[in-house]
Amino acid sequence: MKKKVIATLLSLTLLFATSSPVSASEITAAGAGTTPVDLTVETQILRVTIPLSLPITMTEDGEVMVADNASITNHGAGPIKITDIEIKGANGWSTVDYNSLDNASATVGGKNVGFSLNLAATNILTTGANTDNFSSGAIVITKGQSLPLTYDAVLPAQKDEMVGVQVAEVIFTIGWND
């Protein structure tokens, strides 16, 4: 009798020792289980490289020349969108309609500038004082994309030499493409 009791205890010990510990909550039906998929999103960082200067040179002959390497680059976690572009005059200069200012006849020394930008085949032109024709949310820059930014300006010939005088500022408003 004593041997039977010991044998039974040993059998039970062996049974519990070899069983896998399964939580009752993970079983929904005989032989089935669920595995939760938990998402942790770390703070998403919008990383962008933007030009802080769009320089213009007017030559001795009144020809306007601009840089050809400006771009906006998205290094962030996902696509971004330019939701607004504002072009404003600065330091006593006024923006005017890009298509109306004629360098050949404009009064010499006038502080007016017409400005145009081209991003992803979207052409943005100044249309008057601090106004332009940009329509909101039109330009998306995908993750890793570098979007070339070309620009041009028209302005009257100037009598006085200038070096690095800011005549306008371009303000980009950027956000996620959500």
Place this chain on the structure above:
Amino acid sequence: MTNQKEKREKVLFAGLAILALLLAGFLAYLLFGIKGADSTSLPVDDDKINFIAGDTTEGDIRKKEEAEIVATLNQAVDENEAALAFSTSLTFADGQAEGKFIFANGKNNKYAQMLEIRTIDTDQLIYSCGVKAGHKIESCKLLVDLPKGVYDCIMYLYTVDPATNDRIGTSKARMVVTILA
């Protein structure tokens, strides 16, 4: 009669002489007069004109080549790019609590950034901070005790020349500020 003939011959001779002189003068004008209009052939009396040594050089005004100008402009663009990184969603336990906000002004950037976060609805300034190139923000407290709610905001990024404190540009970013309680 003879006298009259001699007189007539003298007049004719005089007329021919005048014509010859006029012709000679005309030829001389053609040969020397036009050439004389060229300033380089004018006799220059160096003693009467003050040629300032060092102020003048030989040649015409030098025009820069287009490629030379564009290269200078491109260099200006390269030197003035800004690499910016920031979070666009800020959450605070309450209006006075400190919350996580990440902003980095790249170490290779030339300029400082002056940040201002404003609510879109009321244009209320709720945060402001200057960040030098190579510096970052990891948390912040708002300037005002905003009540519980979700606020659509604009972050203004004013580019500032640290040498002069002049503002040289502006960018904007959309963001959302959430106050939990």
